[in-house]
Amino acid sequence: MKKYILSIDQGTTSSRAILFDRKGSLVASASKEVNLVYQKEGYVEADATEIWSSVVDVINNVLIKANVKWEEIDSFGITNQRETTVIWEKKTEKPVYNAIIWQSRQSQYICEKLAKKETIIHNKTGLIINPYFSASKIRFILDKVDGAQKRAEKGELLFGTIDTWLIWKLTNGKVHATDTTNASRTLLFNINTLKWDKDLLEIFNIPEKMLPEVYSSKHDYGKIEYFNRDIHILGVAGDQQASLFGHTCFKEGDCKNTYGTGCFMLMNTGSKPILSKKGLLTTIAWTIDGKTTYALEGSVFIGGAAIQWLRDGLKVIKEAPEADESALKVKDNGGVYFVPAFVGLGTPYWDDDVRGTIFGMTRATNRHHIVRATLEAIAFQSKDVFDIMSEESQIVIKSLKVDGGATNSNVLMQFQSDILQIDIQKPCCLESTALGVCYLAGLQSGFFKSLKHVKDCHDVKAEFSPKMPANLAQNYTKSWTNAVKAARLFKA
Numbered sequence: 342m343k344k345y346i347l348s349i350d351q352g353t354t355s356s357r358a359i360l361f362d363r364k365g366s367l368v369a370s371a372s373k374e375v376n377l378v379y380q381k382e383g384y385v386e387a388d389a390t391e392i393w394s395s396v397v398d399v400i401n402n403v404l405i406k407a408n409v410k411w412e413e414i415d416s417f418g419i420t421n422q423r424e425t426t427v428i429w430e431k432k433t434e435k436p437v438y439n440a441i442i443w444q445s446r447q448s449q450y451i452c453e454k455l456a457k458k459e460t461i462i463h464n465k466t467g468l469i470i471n472p473y474f475s476a477s478k479i480r481f482i483l484d485k486v487d488g489a490q491k492r493a494e495k496g497e498l499l500f501g502t503i504d505t506w507l508i509w510k511l512t513n514g515k516v517h518a519t520d521t522t523n524a525s526r527t528l529l530f531n532i533n534t535l536k537w538d539k540d541l542l543e544i545f546n547i548p549e550k551m552l553p554e555v556y557s558s559k560h561d562y563g564k565i566e567y568f569n570r571d572i573h574i575l576g577v578a579g580d581q582q583a584s585l586f587g588h589t590c591f592k593e594g595d596c597k598n599t600y601g602t603g604c605f606m607l608m609n610t611g612s613k614p615i616l617s618k619k620g621l622l623t624t625i626a627w628t629i630d631g632k633t634t635y636a637l638e639g640s641v642f643i644g645g646a647a648i649q650w651l652r653d654g655l656k657v658i659k660e661a662p663e664a665d666e667s668a669l670k671v672k673d674n675g676g677v678y679f680v681p682a683f684v685g686l687g688t689p690y691w692d693d694d695v696r697g698t699i700f701g702m703t704r705a706t707n708r709h710h711i712v713r714a715t716l717e718a719i720a721f722q723s724k725d726v727f728d729i730m731s732e733e734s735q736i737v738i739k740s741l742k743v744d745g746g747a748t749n750s751n752v753l754m755q756f757q758s759d760i761l762q763i764d765i766q767k768p769c770c771l772e773s774t775a776l777g778v779c780y781l782a783g784l785q786s787g788f789f790k791s792l793k794h795v796k797d798c799h800d801v802k803a804e805f806s807p808k809m810p811a812n813l814a815q816n817y818t819k820s821w822t823n824a825v826k827a828a829r830l831f832k833a
């Protein structure tokens with residue numbers, strides 16, 4: 342009997358391979374760093390060939406580490422950094438340019454020229470015109486590389502997000518495909534018709550011939566010919582959607598927040614896309630058995646990064662785990678509020694000009710208050726996204742599932758539960774992203790029989806319930822809102 346599913350989690354700075362058993366428990370993992378290339382101010386790129394070889398390495402390494410044989414592997418799942426764009430020659434498999442990473446702003450000028458198309462693009466894709474998404478990155482490469490546009494029109498060049506690139510390499514160039522979640526981040530995919538959209542392709546002047554086939558997130562993407570094994574890739578999803586699935590957020594209103602460097606909140610909104618007027622993105626959560634589920638998505642730019650700043654910038658802690666120790670040395674924030682808008686504010690403010698500001702200090706303020714206010718700021722920013730989500734969807738969110746490095750802070754988790762006045766659930770396996778595609782692949786192979794079976798396998802490790810009275814939570818929130826307002830008024 343096959344014992345394991347192997348999930349590949351290809352992220353911005355590292356590639357990982359993770360083995361899960363039949364219960365969805367993590368058995369072993371291997372990781373390898375990927376170098377980023379910064380050619381110019383605002384450019385973030387990586388060598389797509391290095392990304393691929395790092396994936397080969399971690400696959401081999403995890404099998405060796407866990408002493409698992411190929412014969413014991415049921416199937417593969419792939420989850421990936423989204424939007425990152427690779428274009429390669431069909432014949433030689435050689436990328437024609439570096440992979441342009443999602444963070445990169447190098448195609449900003451292309452987006453600026455298309456400002457008039459904002460409404461049509463928003464209605465079709467649920468996104469906004471922004472260099473973050475793939476379309477302008479493709480345009481950038483087709484403009485930059487000699488003859489690329491013509492070659493793409495002839496079908497000699499192929500485009501893919503990282504999932505597509507890895508599927509292509511793993512199947513030895515037999516399959517050029519992506520799933521709906523990744524397609525929905527390109528700015529070229531119509532989330533209503535579930536097809537590449539002719540109008541959008543025209544707006545960006547991108548030849549359809551270079552685009553991959555789009556399939557369900559749970560689908561047989563083909564055999565891993567590269568390793569010469571009869572093992573198939575059966576689950577594919579972009580990282581944030583995979584995480585939503587990995588948290589078993591299967592029902593409308595189910596919501597997760599990832600507390601990494603930044604924070605990513607996604608809520609399952611059911612079978613219809615909800616278009617936001619307040620800066621949330623609408624995205625495909627997954628497509629399973631012909632049924633597409635949608636999600637709303639919001640992000641906080643500075644989440645755990647604020648803790649890094651306490652460590653590296655302010656130097657008031659030596660390591661991230663000291664944040665809790667320090668915060669607990671004071672009974673509350675002492676009236677101190679910190680808006681960590683180091684790079685502006687994301688959802689729902691979308692204010693690029695605001696900068697980090699600390700309010701409410703007195704002679705009695707000490708570093709522990711600042712640390713506490715920093716942890717609280719991560720929770721307040723997440724609450725801002727959360728409130729907009731429930732307002733725009735008109736869905737009452739009953740609990741929040743969490744993952745990411747900063748969930749190690751119990752002070753943060755408790756405060757988040759307090760100000761949201763809902764329960765917070767932290768799963769046993771914090772690798773929700775990899776687990777999400779393990780579940781998708783396992784549902785396709787029969788490893789998992791049903792969504793209910795998946796839910797039964799899923800364990801919660803820690804639960805935080807509100808301890809703060811509701812009126813106190815409201816007062817805190819009011820002060821935070823005032824702090825954000827004041828921070829936004831300041832101009833240097």
Ligand code: ADP
Pocket residue numbers: 600601602603644645646647648649661662663664665744745746747748749750
């Ligand atoms: P990413 O995937 O964005 O690299 P991770 O999920 O690995 O992020 O989380 C890293 C972040 O978590 C860092 O910004 C770090 O400051 C924060 N972090 C890690 N441990 C703690 C802790 N005990 N308390 C608070 N923040 C923490």
